Amino acid sequence: MLVFAWGNPSRGDDALGPALIERLEAARPAHPEWGELALLTDFQLQPEHALDLDGHRRVLFVDAHVSCVAPYVFDRLQPQPGFGYTTHAMQPEALLAVFRQVTGREPPPAWLLTIRGLAFELGEPISAGAQAHLEAATGFVASLLSGDWQRPD
Amino acid sequence: MSNLETAANPENLNRVVIEPVSRVEGHGKVTLLLDADDRVHQVRLHIVEFRGFEKFIQGRPYWEVPVMVQRLCGICPVSHHLAASKALDLIVGAKQLTPTAEKLRRLMHLGQILQSHALHFFHLASPDLLFGFDAEVAKRNVVHVAAVVPEVARKGVLLRKYGQEIIRHTAGKRVHGTGSVPGGVNKNLTRAERVALLGEIDTIIEWSREAVGIVKQLFADNAKLYESFGRFESNRLGLVRADGALDLYHGGLRATDAEGNTLFDHADYQHYYELIHEEVKPWSYMKFPFIVDKGTEVGWYRVGPLARVAQCDFIPTGLAEAERVAFKAFDGGAALSAPLGYHWARMIEMLHAAEGIKELLLDNDLSGGDLLLRGERQLRGVGVIEAPRGTLIHHYRVNEDDQIVSANLIVSTTHNNQAMNVAVREVARQYLDGRTLTEGLLNHIEVAIRAFDPCLSCATHALGRMPLELELVDAGGAVVGRLARSG
Numbered sequence: 001m002l003v004f005a006w007g008n009p010s011r012g013d014d015a016l017g018p019a020l021i022e023r024l025e026a027a028r029p030a031h032p033e034w035g036e037l038a039l040l041t042d043f044q045l046q047p048e049h050a051l052d053l054d055g056h057r058r059v060l061f062v063d064a065h066v067s068c069v070a071p072y073v074f075d076r077l078q079p080q081p082g083f084g085y086t087t088h089a090m091q092p093e094a095l096l097a098v099f100r101q102v103t104g105r106e107p108p109p110a111w112l113l114t115i116r117g118l119a120f121e122l123g124e125p126i127s128a129g130a131q132a133h134l135e136a137a138t139g140f141v142a143s144l145l146s147g148d149w150q151r152p153d
Numbered sequence: 154m155s156n157l158e159t160a161a162n163p164e165n166l167n168r169v170v171i172e173p174v175s176r177v178e179g180h181g182k183v184t185l186l187l188d189a190d191d192r193v194h195q196v197r198l199h200i201v202e203f204r205g206f207e208k209f210i211q212g213r214p215y216w217e218v219p220v221m222v223q224r225l226c227g228i229c230p231v232s233h234h235l236a237a238s239k240a241l242d243l244i245v246g247a248k249q250l251t252p253t254a255e256k257l258r259r260l261m262h263l264g265q266i267l268q269s270h271a272l273h274f275f276h277l278a279s280p281d282l283l284f285g286f287d288a289e290v291a292k293r294n295v296v297h298v299a300a301v302v303p304e305v306a307r308k309g310v311l312l313r314k315y316g317q318e319i320i321r322h323t324a325g326k327r328v329h330g331t332g333s334v335p336g337g338v339n340k341n342l343t344r345a346e347r348v349a350l351l352g353e354i355d356t357i358i359e360w361s362r363e364a365v366g367i368v369k370q371l372f373a374d375n376a377k378l379y380e381s382f383g384r385f386e387s388n389r390l391g392l393v394r395a396d397g398a399l400d401l402y403h404g405g406l407r408a409t410d411a412e413g414n415t416l417f418d419h420a421d422y423q424h425y426y427e428l429i430h431e432e433v434k435p436w437s438y439m440k441f442p443f444i445v446d447k448g449t450e451v452g453w454y455r456v457g458p459l460a461r462v463a464q465c466d467f468i469p470t471g472l473a474e475a476e477r478v479a480f481k482a483f484d485g486g487a488a489l490s491a492p493l494g495y496h497w498a499r500m501i502e503m504l505h506a507a508e509g510i511k512e513l514l515l516d517n518d519l520s521g522g523d524l525l526l527r528g529e530r531q532l533r534g535v536g537v538i539e540a541p542r543g544t545l546i547h548h549y550r551v552n553e554d555d556q557i558v559s560a561n562l563i564v565s566t567t568h569n570n571q572a573m574n575v576a577v578r579e580v581a582r583q584y585l586d587g588r589t590l591t592e593g594l595l596n597h598i599e600v601a602i603r604a605f606d607p608c609l610s611c612a613t614h615a616l617g618r619m620p621l622e623l624e625l626v627d628a629g630g631a632v633v634g635r636l637a638r639s640g
Contacts, residue, residue, distance in 0.1 A: 011224070
C-alpha cells in the first residue's frame with residue numbers, strides 16, 4: 001500500500017500531509033499489522049508521480065484543503081480524463097488517468113484524504129486548529145491501515 | 154493605439170479580469186479595459202509575487218539556507234538550492250570548487266532543467282500547441298494529450314522521471330535535497346549509480362531530439378501564426394561562459410539589444426546591482442527590472458530559454474548546437490523575438506541538458522572524493538544561475554555569528570515582468586481588439602503568458618483555490634458577463 005501526501009513543510013497548514021507521513025513513519029514499528037507500506041511526500045503532485053502508484057494494492061492520497069469540512073474528508077477517487085489543470089500541480093484524479101495512459105493498465109484503487117487547513121503563511125508552523133485536525137486524520141489512517149485495508153480485496 | 158499600459162480615461166471603460174491565470178505556477182491576474190465597442194484601452198498582467206522570503210530567512214545560520222530556500226518553490230527547488238549554494242560558496246571563501254563538486258552540481262542542475270522543461274512542454278504547453286489556442290477547454294489539458302497522442306504524453310512523463318532521478322542521486326533525496334552545501338557537495342556519485350543512469354540516457358537524448366522536432370514542425374507548419382503571435386522586440390539577459398557558450402550553471406552576465414548588439418558582456422554578477430535596477434509601478438506588486446544604462450523606458454529585457462539560445466555564441470553539445478543553428482536561421486531569424494519561440498528554445502535546452510548529462514555521467518570526476526573547499530571567510534555573496542525560466546539571483550549578507558542579516562532574490566519571472574506584459578498587450582492588440590470576448594479568445598492571453606513559463610515562488614496549492622473566472626463589468630460596476638472553469 002502507498003500513502004502519498006504532498007505539501008510545503010514551511011507553509012503553515014500546507015504541511016499537514018507531510019506531517020501525517022512523519023507520524024505514520026514514527027508509528028510504523030509499533031504496527032506490524034500494517035505490513036508492506038510505502039510512505040511518500042513531495043511538494044506538489046506531478047505527472048511522473050503516476051509511476052509511483054505502480055505495484056501498490058491501494059493508494060491513499062493526503063492533502064491540505066482550505067475549505068473542506070473539518071477535521072477531514074475521505075473520498076474514493078476515480079480516474080478523470082478531462083479533469084483540468086490549474087497550475088503546474090496536478091489533481092489526483094488526473095494522475096490516475098495519466099497512470100492509465102502511460103501504463104495501459106487500470107490504476108490501483110485510490111482514495112483522497114483532505115485535511116482542513118486554516119493558515120498557509122510561509123515560515124509558520126501548523127496552526128493550533130489544524131493540529132487537532134491532523135490528530136484526528138492520523139487516527140483515522142491508522143485505523144484504516146490496521147482494519148479495513150488489511151482485508152482481502 | 155497607445156502602448157496599452159495605462160488608459161487615458163479608465164473610468165468610462167469596461168473591465169475584464171482573468172484571474173488566476175491557469176497552468177501558471179502561483180497566482181496571476183490579467184485586467185483588460187474595453188470601451189463600448191470592445192476596443193482595448195489598457196492591459197495589465199498582475200502577478201502576486203511572494204515577498205516574505207527575507208523575513209523567513211533573517212537570523213538563520215547561513216548553512217541552513219540551501220535547504221530552506223527549496224521551500225520557496227515546489228517547481229524549481231533545485232534552482233534555489235544551487236543559487237543559494239553558489240552565493241554561500243563565497244561566504245565560506247570557496248571561490249573555485251573542486252572538479253567533483255562542480256560537476257555534481259552541474260549534473261543536478263541539468264537534471265532540473267530536463268525535468269522542468271519536459272513538464273512545461275509536454276504537460277502545460279502541448280495542449281495549446283497541439284489542439285489550438287481556442288480549442289474546447291475540456292481538450293486543453295494533458296489528459297486529452299494522452300488520449301490523442303499517447304506516446305507524447307508517455308515520453309513527457311518518463312523524461313520528467315529521469316530528470317527527477319538525476320536530482321535524487323545528486324541531491325540525496327527526491328525532495329528537500331541536501332547534496333549541495335556551501336563550499337561544495339556532501340556526496341559523490343558511485344560508479345554503480347552512474348552506470349544505472351547511463352543505461353537510459355540515449356533514449357532520453359532521442360526523445361529530447363524528437364521534442365525539438367515537434368516544435369520545429371509546428372513553426373514550419375504555422376509560420377505566420379508562430380512568428381507573429383504576441384511578437385515584440387526587446388533586450389536580452391543571461392549568463393554565458395567565458396568563450397561565449399551557453400552555460401546554465403555559471404558564467405558572466407551578457408546583455409544584448411533586439412538587434413543583437415552587446416550592451417555588456419562577461420560582467421561579474423557580484424555587482425549585478427550596478428547593471429540592473431528595479432522599477433516600482435503603483436499598479437503591480439512585482440517590480441520591473443531594467444538595464445541601468447538604458448533606463449526604464451527601453452531598458453527592460455527578457456530572460457530564459459529564448460534569450461539564452463538567441464544570444465549565446467554556441468551550445469557546447471553537438472545535437473543541441475545543430476538545432477540552435479537551425480533555430481536562428483528559421484525564416485531569417487523570425488523565431489528569435491517570437492514569444493512562441495520560447496517553446497522551441499526550451500526544447501533545444503532540454504536536448505542540451507540530456508547531452509550534458511551523458512557527458513557528465515561518463516566523467517570519472519563524479520566519483521571523486523574531494524568534495525569540499527574552504528577559504529577566507531566573507532560577509533557577502535551573490536550566486537547566479539540560469540534556472541529553467543531564466544536568470545536567478547541570490548544575494549546574502551551574513552554577520553560574524555554566521556547569521557543571515559539580509560537576503561535579496563531576483564527570480565526569473567520578475568526579470569520577465571515587463572516582457573510578459575508587453576506580450577499580453579500585443580496579443581490583445583492582435584486578437585481581442587474590437588471583438589466580442591470568448592473563452593477561446595481570452596485563452597490567447599494565457600498562451601502568451603505560458604510561453605514564458607512563469608513561476609511565482611509559491612508552493613501553496615491547497616485544493617479548491619484555483620478556479621478561473623472571467624468577469625466583464627460595465628462602467629457602472631455591474632457584472633454583464635461571466636465565464637468560469639474549474640480547476
